[in-house]
Amino acid sequence: MPHNKRVTVESLAVMFIEWLKRHRSENTLKMYTGRLKAFREAFGDRRPKKIKKWELEDHFLRENRWPDGTEKAPDTIRANYIAAEQLEKFALRNELIKKRFLYTFDKPVGRLRERLPTPEEVDKIKSVASPAFRLVYQA
Numbered sequence: 001m002p003h004n005k006r007v008t009v010e011s012l013a014v015m016f017i018e019w020l021k022r023h024r025s026e027n028t029l030k031m032y033t034g035r036l037k038a039f040r041e042a043f044g045d046r047r048p049k050k051i052k053k054w055e056l057e058d059h060f061l062r063e064n065r066w067p068d069g070t071e072k073a074p075d076t077i078r079a080n081y082i083a084a085e086q087l088e089k090f091a092l093r094n095e096l097i098k099k100r101f102l103y104t105f106d107k108p109v110g111r112l113r114e115r116l117p118t119p120e121e122v123d124k125i126k127s128v129a130s131p132a133f134r135l136v137y138q139a
Contacts, residue, residue, distance in 0.1 A: 007096055009051075009087075010044035016090045035083030038063050048091070048101035056102065074108035081105040 013036055020029045042059045043051055064077045071077070084102055091097045117125065126134050 007047065008044060009046055009048055010040055012087060012091045012096060013040050015096065016087050019090065032083050032086065035079050036087060039084055048097055051101055053103050073111065075110050078107045078110060081107045
């Protein structure tokens, strides 16, 4: 379906998710499926080239805030943007669309660890971890 005039965000998302099922892990599939849910609900029936920048800005402003208006965690915001960007990259790479429909997002950096676990916390983690995880964690 290269450069089909009738391609929609939903049809791109379906193809992207099918590709993920064949080429990526279950966790990656779940992450993108979840992160794209609201994007698909907002723009699913739309042709990507018809979506305006202000509509995208409005969508992400709402999606990246809690109902009380406070901002979600930087990792969550970043993941929401990245999911949309990866959908667009998939569509471009597979020649499903001719040009970008997203603008360049100002993504926050991921959260940094503010503290290291105490020796007691490390022991507790290792006591319930699988042997494989315990080995990696200990390293």
